Amino acid sequence: MKYTIGIDLGGTNIVAGLVNEKGEILEKAAAKTQSEKGFAFVTELMAQLVKELLTRAKLTPAEVSSIGIGSPGTADKSTGNIIFSNNLGWHDVPLVSTIKEKTGIDTYVANDADCAALGEFAVGAGKKYNSMVMITIGTGVGSGVVLDGKLFAPAGSSATELGHTTLIAGGESCTCGRKGCVEAYVSFSALIRDGNRAADAHPESMLAELRAKGQALNGKNIFDCAKEGDAVAKELVNRFIDLMGQFFANVGNSFGVKLIVVGGGISKEGQWLADRLREIVVREMYVGERFAPAIAMATLGNDAGVIGAAMLEQYQ
Numbered sequence: 001m002k003y004t005i006g007i008d009l010g011g012t013n014i015v016a017g018l019v020n021e022k023g024e025i026l027e028k029a030a031a032k033t034q035s036e037k038g039f040a041f042v043t044e045l046m047a048q049l050v051k052e053l054l055t056r057a058k059l060t061p062a063e064v065s066s067i068g069i070g071s072p073g074t075a076d077k078s079t080g081n082i083i084f085s086n087n088l089g090w091h092d093v094p095l096v097s098t099i100k101e102k103t104g105i106d107t108y109v110a111n112d113a114d115c116a117a118l119g120e121f122a123v124g125a126g127k128k129y130n131s132m133v134m135i136t137i138g139t140g141v142g143s144g145v146v147l148d149g150k151l152f153a154p155a156g157s158s159a160t161e162l163g164h165t166t167l168i169a170g171g172e173s174c175t176c177g178r179k180g181c182v183e184a185y186v187s188f189s190a191l192i193r194d195g196n197r198a199a200d201a202h203p204e205s206m207l208a209e210l211r212a213k214g215q216a217l218n219g220k221n222i223f224d225c226a227k228e229g230d231a232v233a234k235e236l237v238n239r240f241i242d243l244m245g246q247f248f249a250n251v252g253n254s255f256g257v258k259l260i261v262v263g264g265g266i267s268k269e270g271q272w273l274a275d276r277l278r279e280i281v282v283r284e285m286y287v288g289e290r291f292a293p294a295i296a297m298a299t300l301g302n303d304a305g306v307i308g309a310a311m312l313e314q315y316q
């Protein structure tokens with residue numbers, strides 16, 4: 001049996017998993033990232049998690065083929081450095097060489113959204129496909145692209161950032177400094193911003209009632225108000241889904257993939273949302289139904305990042 005270790009390095013938590021060649025997580029270990037303590041501290045913590053996994057599974061470093069790390073920010077696979085990570089406060093740090101030195105195991109790195117896409121591609125929603133794009137919708141919008149069985153992450157460049165392509169020219173301000181990005185319309189932060197504006201304008205709406213009861217608006221309760229028939233919430237959610245579908249049609253036109261996987265909290269909405277998005281994609285795409293990608297919800301949840309990172313050696 002061949003083993004690899006995947007590490008999902010997040011701004012809040014580090015999760016490491018020992019993974020077999022079927023993509024099953026056999027052991028898991030986690031710690032708080034504490035990125036304010038700096039690069040040396042965080043990499044030592046990662047090495048300790050690796051040792052903990054080896055001890056629990058009674059394996060030596062020589063029995064593990066590689067470590068893969070999914071990191072926030074821009075990872076350069078040719079140098080193994082993190083060029084920039086806003087979340088971790090890192091600039092040009094030698095992540096791969098440091099972990100390899102501390103553990104004695106070959107190490108690979110990619111962006112965290114890319115690793116999640118690879119996990120879904122290898123053993124999740126995309127396992128029957130040869131190419132796919134995963135779009136993760138949460139506070140922001142992440143993207144990962146797998147083409148002809150390989151992660152699309154050119155050496156020396158950043159990963160794809162499809163969330164920061166323009167959807168509405170001159171539109172709402174985005175966290176990246178541009179205006180009108182996908183992320184400024186099709187993220188939960190955007191939905192909450194618009195929900196609060198709508199609640200201000202329509203004190204009779206369920207959204208305003210929720211706030212009056214002291215509940216902050218979030219992606220889930222705005223969707224729930226729409227399902228319960230609140231006209232204001234319905235209009236918001238319909239526009240949100242329409243823009244998401246238009247974005248997915250752009251993704252289909254850009255990459256020619258047969259599948260788009262939806263990740264993040266919104267994937268819990270399930271099949272009805274996948275069906276609605278697919279209708280919009282068929283309507284909007286250049287060649288219509290014949291080449292429109294299928295839309296599927298992610299199936300691995302938070303494990304996708306660990307599993308995908310563990311498979312970097314094989315798929316990059």
Ligand SMILES: [Zn+2]
Nearest residue numbers: 164174176181
């Ligand atoms: Zn942006």
